[in-house]
Amino acid sequence: xxQFRTIAIVGVGLIGGSIGLAVRQxxxxxxxxxxxxSADRLDRARSMGAIDRSETDVSLGVREADIVIVCTxxxxxxxxxxxxxxxxxxxxxxxxxxxxxxxxxARLDGSVNSVVAGPRFxxxxxxxGDHRSGCEFARADxxxxxxxxxxxxxxxxxxxxxxxxxxxxxxxxxxxEMSPEAHDRALAxxxxxxxxxxxxxxxxxxxxxxxxxxTGWQDTTRLAAADPELWRQxxxxxxxxxxxxxERFDHSLAAFRDxxxxxxxxxxxxLLEEAKQVRDALGS
Amino acid sequence: xxQFRTIAIVGVGLIGGSIGLAVRQxxxxxxxxxxxxSADRLDRARSMGAIDRSETDVSLGVREADIVIVCTxxxxxxxxxxxxxxxxxxxxxxxxxxxxxxxxxARLDGSVNSVVAGPRFxxxxxxxGDHRSGCEFARADxxxxxxxxxxxxxxxxxxxxxxxxxxxxxxxxxxxEMSPEAHDRALAxxxxxxxxxxxxxxxxxxxxxxxxxxTGWQDTTRLAAADPELWRQxxxxxxxxxxxxxERFDHSLAAFRDxxxxxxxxxxxxLLEEAKQVRDALGS
Numbered sequence: 143x144x145q146f147r148t149i150a151i152v153g154v155g156l157i158g159g160s161i162g163l164a165v166r167q168x169x170x171x172x173x174x175x176x177x178x179x180s181a182d183r184l185d186r187a188r189s190m191g192a193i194d195r196s197e198t199d200v201s202l203g204v205r206e207a208d209i210v211i212v213c214t215x216x217x218x219x220x221x222x223x224x225x226x227x228x229x230x231x232x233x234x235x236x237x238x239x240x241x242x243x244x245x246x247x248a249r250l251d252g253s254v255n256s257v258v259a260g261p262r263f264x265x266x267x268x269x270x271g272d273h274r275s276g277c278e279f280a281r282a283d284x285x286x287x288x289x290x291x292x293x294x295x296x297x298x299x300x301x302x303x304x305x306x307x308x309x310x311x312x313x314x315x316x317x318x319e320m321s322p323e324a325h326d327r328a329l330a331x332x333x334x335x336x337x338x339x340x341x342x343x344x345x346x347x348x349x350x351x352x353x354x355x356x357t358g359w360q361d362t363t364r365l366a367a368a369d370p371e372l373w374r375q376x377x378x379x380x381x382x383x384x385x386x387x388x389e390r391f392d393h394s395l396a397a398f399r400d401x402x403x404x405x406x407x408x409x410x411x412x413l414l415e416e417a418k419q420v421r422d423a424l425g426s
Numbered sequence: 427x428x429q430f431r432t433i434a435i436v437g438v439g440l441i442g443g444s445i446g447l448a449v450r451q452x453x454x455x456x457x458x459x460x461x462x463x464s465a466d467r468l469d470r471a472r473s474m475g476a477i478d479r480s481e482t483d484v485s486l487g488v489r490e491a492d493i494v495i496v497c498t499x500x501x502x503x504x505x506x507x508x509x510x511x512x513x514x515x516x517x518x519x520x521x522x523x524x525x526x527x528x529x530x531x532a533r534l535d536g537s538v539n540s541v542v543a544g545p546r547f548x549x550x551x552x553x554x555g556d557h558r559s560g561c562e563f564a565r566a567d568x569x570x571x572x573x574x575x576x577x578x579x580x581x582x583x584x585x586x587x588x589x590x591x592x593x594x595x596x597x598x599x600x601x602x603e604m605s606p607e608a609h610d611r612a613l614a615x616x617x618x619x620x621x622x623x624x625x626x627x628x629x630x631x632x633x634x635x636x637x638x639x640x641t642g643w644q645d646t647t648r649l650a651a652a653d654p655e656l657w658r659q660x661x662x663x664x665x666x667x668x669x670x671x672x673e674r675f676d677h678s679l680a681a682f683r684d685x686x687x688x689x690x691x692x693x694x695x696x697l698l699e700e701a702k703q704v705r706d707a708l709g710s
Binding site: 269270271272273288289291318328329331332333335336337338339340341342343344345346347348349351352353354355356357358359360361362363364365366367368370371373374377378381384385387388390391392393394395397398399402403405407410411413414415416417418420421422423424 | 553554555556557572573575602612613615616617619620621622623624625626627628629630631632633635636637638639640641642643644645646647648649650651652654655657658661662665668669671672674675676677678679681682683686687689691694695697698699700701702704705706707708
């Protein structure tokens with residue numbers, strides 16, 4: 143027996159497409175509906191096997207859904223969830239896959255979750271992705287053994303949280319719960335800061351030196367190849383925490399710079415060792 | 427007919443071991459001699475097929491060599507090349523695989539290359555490697571389609587430069603020639619700076635947040651896992667150029683920070699776009 147009757151995915155790009163592929167491959171739902179603005183892109187998602195049917199109208203697409211996952215770029219998630227909530231069954235559960243949570247969850251607690259009897263929204267962030275965007279890079283195993291952060295609040299009924307947890311676990315993910323604010327502070331350091339640093343490093347490299355790069359530069363700057371508009375939205379939605387994270391990084395960088403300037407080779411070695419200890423604590 | 431009679435490799439780690447594997451696989455030399463301080467490590471290199479025979483005494487190891495490649499950590503290259511020059515045939519060519527060139531080449535032009543009739547040293551830097559050290563990670567194809575920078579000076583006879591170029595080309599590499607100083611300025615940006623940035627980012631990450639990292643953090647910090655002592659030596663040997671590179675990066679980082687602080691989303695988008703253009707200019 144499939145776990146869900148109908149799963150609706152709003153925004154069928156890399157993340158939405160990968161969810162669709164995974165749900166269909168694991169037979170978790172009788173039907174997967176893809177919702178988007180471009181009929182062409184929805185057709186491609188269907189021909190890839192990521193969705194069973196498509197709708198360009200949210201209100202039609204979510205009507206029969208038990209669960210709706212909003213996978214649009216960050217700036218469109220709130221309105222996407224609000225649109226979905228207006229047309230979904232009162233028993234429907236809404237979640238998302240966005241990289242920032244505090245602003246979004248506060249807004250949806252005030253709109254969707256303040257309606258007395260209606261669909262409930264619980265925020266999610268799967269820590270899985272790729273620097274490439276688009277359904278053509280979707281993979282059914284994108285979420286396997288990946289962490290998904292679920293961010294309940296006092297406005298989240300326990301059974302809604304359990305449904306969202308169960309959904310991600312059924313894709314093979316490990317779910318952790320955090321407050322939206324704790325999520326944003328941590329992800330500012332573990333995800334948004336690396337992106338900013340990779341971009342700053344890429345931008346600091348004169349093009350005429352590119353032939354003199356090797357795998358080191360390539361690894362360290364890989365994130366800079368991601369979609370600028372997607373990341374502008376993420377940076378904008380987590381501005382305060384990201385500014386703090388950049389300051390934290392600045393202190394770390396300054397320690398290296400000072401050791402270089404003063405020629406303190408012992409200090410330089412200690413800094414490199416500390417950095418290696420953190421990196422090694424993760425494993426490859 | 428092999429191109430060389432005897433190739434001697436001083437320091438059989440990742441780079442020296444990969445040279446040995448490549449030379450033997452391509453049958454470029456009748457014999458490959460591995461020279462090192464640890465008989466155990468040399469035994470392992472021989473059992474891997476990276477060398478034909480080993481010597482712990484440089485003077486014995488280089489006696490019959492047409493070409494000697496010094497692949498030790500940066501701080502030991504100069505003395506390694508000087509030791510080799512004292513015992514090698516006058517017709518022998520010496521080169522290295524070190525990440526920094528100006529200090530080293532100036533010293534060896536003053537010592538090895540100032541002897542009237544003796545072996546000649548020409549500096550090299552293969553832009554290939556791994557964040558892991560040791561012969562156990564050596565690969566015969568490490569240099570295929572990789573750039574090798576060769577750094578001749580007025581003290582480098584054209585035929586010595588041609589021998590060194592030919593050596594790397596026979597391993598499948600593309601050789602470019604630059605002055606030692608131009609090499610160090612460029613590599614400060616394309617190699618040493620990414621390493622420093624990756625380390626600073628790793629060190630800035632609280633360990634309790636490591637479970638919230640994904641492929642982005644992992645890629646951006648990968649270099650921080652490298653051997654701290656090897657990189658302390660590289661940073662130390664290219665201090666001035668690296669300080670300039672860090673300043674260049676600092677300006678790039680400051681532009682991102684200022685756009686975040688002022689909430690200038692248009693500027694943020696432009697910065698992300700510029701960074702992507704540089705990254706995309708390289709390809710993956």
